[in-house]
Amino acid sequence: MSATEAKIKISGVTRKYSIRRNTEEEKKEFTALQDVELNVKPGEFLTIVGPSGCGKSTLLDLMAGLAVPTEGELFIDGKKITGPALDRGIVMQGYALFPWRTVRRNVEFGLEIKKVPKKDRKAISDRYLELVGLSGYGDRYPYELSGGMKQRVAIARALAYDPEVLLMDEPFAAVDAQTRETLQDELLQIWERTGKTIVFVTHSIDEAVALADRVVVMSPNPGRVREIVPVSLPRPRRVGDVQSTADFSWIRHRVWELLQGETAAVKPAPQQAPVQAPLELAEQLSSSAAL
Amino acid sequence: MPEIDNEILLRTYPMNYIHPKAKGKKTPVLSILKAVAEKSAVMLLILSAWEALPRLGLVDPFLLPPFSDAVGSLVRLFQSGEMFRHIAKSLERSGLGFLAAVAFSIPVGTFMGWNKRIERIADPLLQVCRNTSTLALYPVFILFFGLGETSKIAIILWGTVWPILLNTISGVKEADPLLIKSARSMGISRIGLFTKVVWPMATPSILTGLRLSAATAILMLVAAEMLGADRGLGFMIFYYQERYAIPEMFGGIIFIAVLGVLINFLLVRLESRMTRWKERIVKG
């Protein structure tokens, strides 16, 4: 069985939603994912990009065991995924913090479920709050935090119960550029240190390439895996450094092309791309590709 | 964490942010006094009218004795110790009815809020029941349970069960699916899902229901103790009314009103304390 070589094996997965129209009779089916084949390797950092509505969150839900596939199967360590468990942690789109719990008790939520004794919980939550730079904020309520801080609490909560696989759905979408870069670097460090398997959904091509070992590009209607782009940039990485390399620009452009629905043959970008600010570069690339 | 991170914390956290706890202290004494004056103005006006109209002979003082006379009778009822017997009995009845309502409504409301299908089916029935006047059902209760304690507690139960039930249902029904999903992703047990997620989320709504019901439990006393009682605040009011001891009757009414306001006040305090996280979200 090749299933044992993959941390998560997604095999022939189709997911349909039945959408109810006004009358109960008229049930329509909507195919969110169609025949998805994907292997997530152990210890891999996999990112997923694709236009809105192409089924990225649906795919994460399936991996988390929060939804069941209409057809096909998913495996973790060769065992079929039948429901959620603490070996997979999910950071969902939107922070999903419990507003009646303080920051600390949010981070401890998974530990309570795991029945970790109270004093150990305290030590663990301290450690992860420090990791995400929120040491002094344990007694605050979520409403007293900024968006970026909430995001970090959600990440700390997922990390705290120490899942082998971390599923993250646009976790840095709501933070400013600087905070985002700090968080990206922190995440890379955590990943390098702990050897977790990370599946990371994002709308940002830069983010997807900067973080990933491989970028999964999805296409919509119905959601499919269009192509998987390997990212052979050196490790360990710092997001700020890696983004100014020529290799990065090439891979970034390749992903961008795939998302535009263009064929792989078109490659008009200049060979010696000068080191520029990412935004300018992006503009240049997109205008040249449009020709 | 390195210094850079603190910098970001400062940046992402507005500098002009005032911690909510600090706000209360800044309220000037003058504005508190003003608020108190505003709130009591109408009360004082009505009580003065109540005092003045009978004294000036504009209203028959036998039917409406001056406010001070009613209060005086109430004080005398307390001094003689009679009042305490009534209070004890009434609180016992209200308390039992209320507790029975809680014991029924929270589990059933949770079940119905969780199973949307059942809720849809039962909703019309609930609306009919809720809007059926308790007084209209009193004869039915007497028919079924006689004139004893059972029918008195049953009528209080009927009045108190609906606010809690409906508020529990809506609280559970409106529980944020994202948070439920988030908890499920961590492999939470079915029981844990209710105790750790659904109930805390529904707490503000359930507490509102409890407060409305507690107030109703006091209001219902007058009706519940109208017939076949020999003690209780409601009984007392009817007893003195029949004997044309009008100041005592009003004394009893004043006491029930004060008791209702007091219980409501305490529960509002409890509610805002327990749902601090929610209030701040709404009020900003």
Ligand SMILES: Nc1ncnc2c1ncn2[C@@H]1O[C@H](COP(=O)(O)OP(=O)(O)OP(=O)(O)O)[C@@H](O)[C@H]1O
């Ligand atoms: N519960 C549901 N019922 C019906 N349709 C759904 C449901 N959840 C998702 N869909 C549909 O499935 C498709 C994929 O949704 P999904 O949330 O996975 O997209 P996504 O790729 O995560 O999009 P975004 O980038 O906007 O988050 C969408 O077209 C959406 O309308």
Ligand SMILES: [Mg+2]
């Ligand atoms: Mg999504």
